[in-house]
Amino acid sequence: MKAWQIDGFGTPFQLRDVPVPQVRPGAVLVKIETSSLMSYLKEYVEGKLRRYRPPQGAFTPGGNGFGTIEAVGRDVWHLKPGQRVILSSHLVTQENVEDKAQILIGVTNFGGVGEALQKDWPDGTLAEYALYPVSTVTPVEGLDHIPAEQFSIFSRCVVPYGGLVRGRLAAGETIIINGITGAYGTTAALVAMAMGAGKVIGVGRNKHKLDAVAAAMGGRIETVALTGDVKVDTEALRRLTGGGAEMAFDMVGQADDPSATLATLGGLRRNGRLVLMGSMATPIPVDYMQLMGNNLEIIGHLMYEADAHLKLLNLLRIGRLDLSPIKATVFPMTAVPEAMEAARVASSLECIVVRN
Structure with a gap:
């Protein structure tokens, strides 16, 4: 052969x-x-x-x-x-x-x-x-x-499905997808909608690419173009989600700047879950009191069942x-x-x- x-x-x-x-x-x-x-x-x-x-x-x-x-x-x-x-x-x-x-x-x-x-x-x-x-x-x-x-x-689609299941995405919940303009980020949006997500918020740095993904989805998702300022981006996500999302999904590959992930974490409401499936190339400086005070979960996950x-x-x-x-x-x-x-x-x- x-x-x-x-x-x-x-x-x-x-x-x-x-x-x-x-x-x-x-x-x-x-x-x-x-x-x-x-x-x-x-x-x-x-x-x-x-x-x-x-x-x-x-x-x-x-x-x-x-x-x-x-x-x-x-x-x-x-x-x-x-x-x-x-x-x-x-x-x-x-x-x-x-x-x-x-x-x-x-x-x-x-x-x-x-x-x-x-x-x-x-x-x-x-x-x-x-x-x-x-x-x-x-x-x-x-x-x-x-x-x-x-x-x-x-x-x-199967790779993000594994992470969405691990993050316990439930029908009707709002989910933030960081890296939605990447291959797995876009399919994560498709799978989240198939699983019954109430609202899908796509996050990325390139507005042109975000608009292209949103158009391909037929208006079924909303997007936020990140500025790189964690506080500004967090506030934008919380406004769009009506006070915070139940779940966030991070699929950014080889990132050397943690600001997008930190803003995504900040966009969660109390008891929210963040699933990490990307490949961050630098440490993520999380705020201990932010996690504890809001009962937040950070879940690392590889592949699927x-x-x-x-x-x-x-x-x-x-x-x-x-x-x-x-x-x-x-x-x-x-x-x-x-x-x-x-x-x-x-x-x-x-x-x-x-x-x-």
């Missing part, structure tokens, strides 16, 4: 002929139809993202994908050849222990046992076939009318999750380098998809 591979960070990204993976117990072999590209894939393969821990030796990047099961291994009972499935990069060990190891297949490990886990499952979805552990494979039933590239957009795809598919199935504001731009398998460049500069209203 054809597969894109690197031999480690900073090595050439090459389309190679490699053996089709052999099916093994507890795994499924999937014929890949589409893969969505991470916006930072170019920087990743070039070795510019030093916090990531890639597999050792040659491997295929790319985490999430969509395709059809080609074969199943022993100890796979429910999944069958011919089923359409979504592949998730988020792999968590299944042992009954308190601190389970986890990795992002084709992307990174998080140390400890995760290094050994990654050696077993190094390869992602930028190939004609992918072998994935059964716990990361979700069947897609009753949605045959939805084209494969739409499921690449759907996969982007194993059943997230199933539950979010149900929201898609009944028409609650609207993917239409985001458009897929499709590249052929042979054009991954060009697709990486497109992903690097794409807006949050565009999803770059590689199709076999």
